[in-house]
Amino acid sequence: MTGIWVAIGIAVVLMIVIIAIYNAIINRANAVERAWANVITQERQKNKIIPHLEDVVKDYKEFEQGTLTKVTELRSALQGLDSGKVDTAKLEQAEAKTGELLKSLNVTVENYPELKASETYQKLMREITDQQENIGAAIRIFNQNVEDFNNGIEVFPNSLVNAMLNRKEKIKTFSDSQAEEGFEYKPNI
Amino acid sequence: MLYYKNNKALISLLKNIKRQVSLSRSRQELDAVISxxxxxxxxxxxNTKAYWIIFTVVLLATGLLSYWDWSQRQxxxxxxWIIIAAGGALTLLSGITAYYPHHIxxxxxxxxxxRDGxxxxxxxxxxxxxxxxxxHFQQRFSEFHRGNYSREIHELFKGSYxxxxxxxxxxYYHFHYVDERIVTETYTDGNGRVRTRTRREYDHYDRYGLILPFxxxxxxxxxxxxxxxxxKATYKPASNxxxxxxxxxxxxxxxxxxxxKPTVVVAFEELSNVLSKVNFEVNDAADLCLSFADKDLIATPNKVKISEFEAFIEALEGEQEFEKLKAALSHVHYVMTKLDSNF
Structure with a gap:
C-alpha cells in the first residue's frame, strides 16, 4: 500500500515539474515575441521621421534625388517587417537600408554647409540618432530574451519536455554591427 | 619612554595631521596639511622591531615556564601565577606598543x-x-520610510555634476535605520518549569543614495x-x-x-551590474532619490600609506576617481537625456 502512495507521490511531483518547465518555455517564447514586437515598433518609428527628412531636403535638388531613392527603399523595407513573426533577415535588411540612407545623407550634406548648419537639420539628425539608439537597445533586449529562451529549451530536462510537448525550435539572435553601434550607452566601469 | 625619538615625533605629527584633516574643508586647507x-x-x-622581539620573547618565555611548571606538578x-600575570601584562603592553604606530x-x-578624494x-x-x-527626507521620499525604531542620516555631502x-x-547621503522586534523565547527556570519571556532586538541597516532635482x-x-x-507595478518592459x-x-x-524606452531599460540593466538593491524614485516635486546598498561610492580606492611616502604623495597629487559615484551620476544624466528627447 505504501509503495502505491510513493508511486503516486512521485508521479504528482513529476507532473508538477513538467507543467512548470512547459509554462516556463511558453513564458520565454512570449518574452521573445514581445521583445521582437518592441524592435519592430522602434523600427516603424522611422516612418514618423521620414516625412520630416523629406521636408528638409526638398529644396535641395541634387540632394533630393539620391536621398529620396534611399528613403523609398527604407520605407519598403520597413513595410516588410512583421511584428508577429520573428524574421531577423528582414530586420537586417531594414537596418542596412537605414545605414545606406544615413551614409548618403552624411556625404551629400557636405555640399550644403547652410543645410548642415541649420537647426532643423541638426534636430532631425539628433532624432535619427536617438531612434537608432533605441533600436540598438531594443535589439539587445531581443537578443537577451532569445538567449534565455534558447537556454530554456536546450538544458536538461527542459530539452525532454520541449521535445515531447512544446516542440519549439531554437531562435537565431540578431547580429548587426551597425545597429549595435547605434546604441551608444557604455557603463563607466 | 615607550618609543624611540623618531617614532615619538612621527606619532605626534600623525596625531596633529589627523586633527587638521578632520577640520579641513577646502583644497587650500588640505594642501597646508600636506605641506x-x-x-x-x-x-x-x-621602527617597532624591538617591541615585536620583546612581545615574542616574553610570550614564549611565559608559555614555556607555565608548561614546565604544569608538567612537574599538575x-x-x-x-x-605571578610570572604568568606579569608575562601576560608585558606581552599585552609590548603588543599594543608595537601595533599602535601602524594603526595610527x-x-x-x-x-x-x-579627504583628498x-x-x-x-x-x-x-x-x-x-x-x-x-x-525631512522622509517627508519627500518613500525610501526613508524604513526603520520602526529610529532613522538617522550619518553622512551628507554636496556635489555637482x-x-x-x-x-x-x-x-550624497548615508542613511542608517533601526528595526525593533520583540522576540519570544522559552527557558527552564530553577524549579524545572518551562517559561516564556520576551525581549527586544534591534536590527541595524544602512542605505546610501543621491538626491537631486530631476x-x-x-x-x-x-x-x-x-x-x-x-x-503595484504598472508596466513591464520587454526585457527579461x-x-x-x-x-x-x-x-x-x-x-x-x-x-x-529601450535605451532607458538597458541603462538600468547596466546600473544593476554596478550598484546593488537600487531604487530610482522621483517624487511629486520631480526630485530624484537614487538609493542603493553600496557603501563604497565615495570611498578612496587607494590603500597606500604615509610610510611609502613617495607613492603616497603621488596618490594625493593625482586625481582620485570614485568610479561607482561616476557611474551612478552618468546613469542619471543618461536617463535625463533619453527622457528629454522630445523633438
Missing part, C-alpha cells in the same frame, strides 16, 4: 586620502542634524529593492533581465511605457 607632512625631517617609517605554584599610520593615511570629486561635507534631516547636456547639484518625471519609480508604500531585477511604478501604464 606640514612633507616638512617632517625624520623617517616616515616606524598545578601552578603561586609564584608561577593606517588611520591618518586613509583620512588624508579620503572628496575634494577631487567636488564633494563638500554639509552640516546637519541627523534626525531632523532624516525626517557637469554632463555634456545637463549640469546638476546633488547630495525635473523630467513625477511620481515615478523603478524599484530594485522593497520601497515602502510604493504601489530588467524584469528579474526591477519593477516600474508610475501614475499610469502609458506614462511608464513612455519613460521606459
Amino acid at each position: 606640514e607632512l612633507k616638512c617632517f625631517s625624520g623617517s616616515y617609517q616606524f 598545578h601552578f605554584q603561586q609564584s608561577t 599610520m593606517s588611520k591618518v593615511s586613509h583620512a588624508l586620502l579620503q 572628496l575634494l577631487d570629486n567636488n564633494l563638500t561635507p554639509v552640516t546637519f542634524n541627523r534626525k531632523a534631516i532624516a525626517r 557637469q554632463g555634456d547636456e545637463y549640469s546638476f547639484d546633488y547630495h 525635473g523630467l518625471l513625477r511620481n515615478f519609480a523603478v524599484i530594485g529593492f522593497s520601497l515602502p508604500g510604493a504601489g 533581465r530588467f524584469n528579474k531585477v526591477f519593477k516600474v511604478v508610475a501614475a499610469s501604464e502609458i506614462e511608464a511605457a513612455k519613460a521606459m
Whole structure:
C-alpha cells in the first residue's frame, strides 16, 4: 500500500515539474515575441521621421534625388517587417537600408554647409540618432530574451519536455554591427 | 619612554595631521596639511622591531615556564601565577606598543586620502542634524520610510555634476535605520518549569543614495529593492533581465511605457551590474532619490600609506576617481537625456 502512495507521490511531483518547465518555455517564447514586437515598433518609428527628412531636403535638388531613392527603399523595407513573426533577415535588411540612407545623407550634406548648419537639420539628425539608439537597445533586449529562451529549451530536462510537448525550435539572435553601434550607452566601469 | 625619538615625533605629527584633516574643508586647507607632512625631517617609517622581539620573547618565555611548571606538578605554584600575570601584562603592553604606530599610520593615511578624494570629486561635507534631516527626507521620499525604531542620516555631502547636456547639484547621503522586534523565547527556570519571556532586538541597516532635482518625471519609480508604500507595478518592459531585477511604478501604464524606452531599460540593466538593491524614485516635486546598498561610492580606492611616502604623495597629487559615484551620476544624466528627447 505504501509503495502505491510513493508511486503516486512521485508521479504528482513529476507532473508538477513538467507543467512548470512547459509554462516556463511558453513564458520565454512570449518574452521573445514581445521583445521582437518592441524592435519592430522602434523600427516603424522611422516612418514618423521620414516625412520630416523629406521636408528638409526638398529644396535641395541634387540632394533630393539620391536621398529620396534611399528613403523609398527604407520605407519598403520597413513595410516588410512583421511584428508577429520573428524574421531577423528582414530586420537586417531594414537596418542596412537605414545605414545606406544615413551614409548618403552624411556625404551629400557636405555640399550644403547652410543645410548642415541649420537647426532643423541638426534636430532631425539628433532624432535619427536617438531612434537608432533605441533600436540598438531594443535589439539587445531581443537578443537577451532569445538567449534565455534558447537556454530554456536546450538544458536538461527542459530539452525532454520541449521535445515531447512544446516542440519549439531554437531562435537565431540578431547580429548587426551597425545597429549595435547605434546604441551608444557604455557603463563607466 | 615607550618609543624611540623618531617614532615619538612621527606619532605626534600623525596625531596633529589627523586633527587638521578632520577640520579641513577646502583644497587650500588640505594642501597646508600636506605641506606640514612633507616638512617632517625624520623617517616616515616606524621602527617597532624591538617591541615585536620583546612581545615574542616574553610570550614564549611565559608559555614555556607555565608548561614546565604544569608538567612537574599538575598545578601552578603561586609564584608561577605571578610570572604568568606579569608575562601576560608585558606581552599585552609590548603588543599594543608595537601595533599602535601602524594603526595610527593606517588611520591618518586613509583620512588624508579620503579627504583628498572628496575634494577631487567636488564633494563638500554639509552640516546637519541627523534626525531632523532624516525626517525631512522622509517627508519627500518613500525610501526613508524604513526603520520602526529610529532613522538617522550619518553622512551628507554636496556635489555637482557637469554632463555634456545637463549640469546638476546633488547630495550624497548615508542613511542608517533601526528595526525593533520583540522576540519570544522559552527557558527552564530553577524549579524545572518551562517559561516564556520576551525581549527586544534591534536590527541595524544602512542605505546610501543621491538626491537631486530631476525635473523630467513625477511620481515615478523603478524599484530594485522593497520601497515602502510604493504601489503595484504598472508596466513591464520587454526585457527579461530588467524584469528579474526591477519593477516600474508610475501614475499610469502609458506614462511608464513612455519613460521606459529601450535605451532607458538597458541603462538600468547596466546600473544593476554596478550598484546593488537600487531604487530610482522621483517624487511629486520631480526630485530624484537614487538609493542603493553600496557603501563604497565615495570611498578612496587607494590603500597606500604615509610610510611609502613617495607613492603616497603621488596618490594625493593625482586625481582620485570614485568610479561607482561616476557611474551612478552618468546613469542619471543618461536617463535625463533619453527622457528629454522630445523633438
